[in-house]
Amino acid sequence: MPDAYEKFLQDLRRRKGLDLTGYKRPQMERRINSLMRSLKVEGYDTYLDLMEKEIQHWLKFLDTLTINVSEFYRNPNQWELLESKIIPELITKTPFLKLWSAGCSTGEEPYSLAMLMINRFHKVSFTLTASDIDDEVINKAKAGVYNDKAVANLPKQFLSLNFTQQGTNFVISEDVKRRVKYVKRNLLRDPFDRSYDLILCRNVVIYFTEESKAELYRKFHDALRIGGILFTGSTEQIFQPREIGFNLASSFFYRREG
Numbered sequence: 717m718p719d720a721y722e723k724f725l726q727d728l729r730r731r732k733g734l735d736l737t738g739y740k741r742p743q744m745e746r747r748i749n750s751l752m753r754s755l756k757v758e759g760y761d762t763y764l765d766l767m768e769k770e771i772q773h774w775l776k777f778l779d780t781l782t783i784n785v786s787e788f789y790r791n792p793n794q795w796e797l798l799e800s801k802i803i804p805e806l807i808t809k810t811p812f813l814k815l816w817s818a819g820c821s822t823g824e825e826p827y828s829l830a831m832l833m834i835n836r837f838h839k840v841s842f843t844l845t846a847s848d849i850d851d852e853v854i855n856k857a858k859a860g861v862y863n864d865k866a867v868a869n870l871p872k873q874f875l876s877l878n879f880t881q882q883g884t885n886f887v888i889s890e891d892v893k894r895r896v897k898y899v900k901r902n903l904l905r906d907p908f909d910r911s912y913d914l915i916l917c918r919n920v921v922i923y924f925t926e927e928s929k930a931e932l933y934r935k936f937h938d939a940l941r942i943g944g945i946l947f948t949g950s951t952e953q954i955f956q957p958r959e960i961g962f963n964l965a966s967s968f969f970y971r972r973e974g
């Protein structure tokens with residue numbers, strides 16, 4: 717018999733399509749329970765009803781789990797490395813790059829990459845897929861409207877070239893938007909496409925169990941072409957990359973070996 721929390725996870729998956737079974741239970745349970753207390757909601761079923769009825773409660777739920785927080789050029793030093801070393805290396809082998817932002821949230825990451833390619837590597841052809849498990853964030857990504865906090869780390873030139881300002885908001889240009897193809901994918905369950913040159917999966921696996929992480933990194937390895945790169949978040953180092961078949965191209969950049 718599943719306990720109340722396990723049943724909540726099953727219902728959450730069935731009703732909202734979010735699968736938290738691979739995430740660390742203590743942190744998740746503590747955050748969810750404290751959120752329910754703050755809302756004075758009693759019982760997981762009541763909370764699910766509320767999230768289904770009122771979108772702001774669903775978004776607040778995702779926010780509280782820090783599941784969908786993002787920003788443009790998150791960890792700018794790593795984006796600088798991507799521009800100065802990683803992409804130049806990749807394009808010595810192919811004039812066409814196949815790119816994937818896995819766990820793209822509200823679009824800041826794939827749009828950062830699209831702008832980098834358009835503005836700094838304009839001769840290089842590329843396709844860019846962005847995926848997330850959550851329809852709501854994908855819809856927000858497609859709308860492409862951001863506040864000043866989200867764009868704070870972005871190179872100023874990109875901001876002036878690729879956005880229009882509407883009041884206090886910044887709206888991404890159609891030129892950038894149409895370079896990104898959004899799809900709904902569950903990284904823990906769905907099959908992956910192959911032959912990627914670069915996969916970004918950043919700040920996604922923080923709540924995954926060690927087993928889910930290990931399996932995911934193996935799937936990413938197989939989805940990359942030989943020499944392709946996996947770009948992870950700054951708290952998401954892979955401890956034994958060689959065991960999976962990666963070597964370290966630079967901190968947070970892993971190259972598929974064979």
Ligand SMILES: C[S@@+](CC[C@H](N)C(=O)[O-])C[C@H]1O[C@@H](n2cnc3c(N)ncnc32)[C@H](O)[C@@H]1O
Nearest residue numbers: 783784785786819821848849850902903918919
């Ligand atoms: C914190 S955001 C990271 C966004 C962006 N990559 C960044 O670094 O700013 C994490 C995203 O991962 C997504 N996510 C979590 N679990 C997932 C899964 N199993 N499959 C696909 N996406 C998932 C969430 O919906 C969320 O939008």
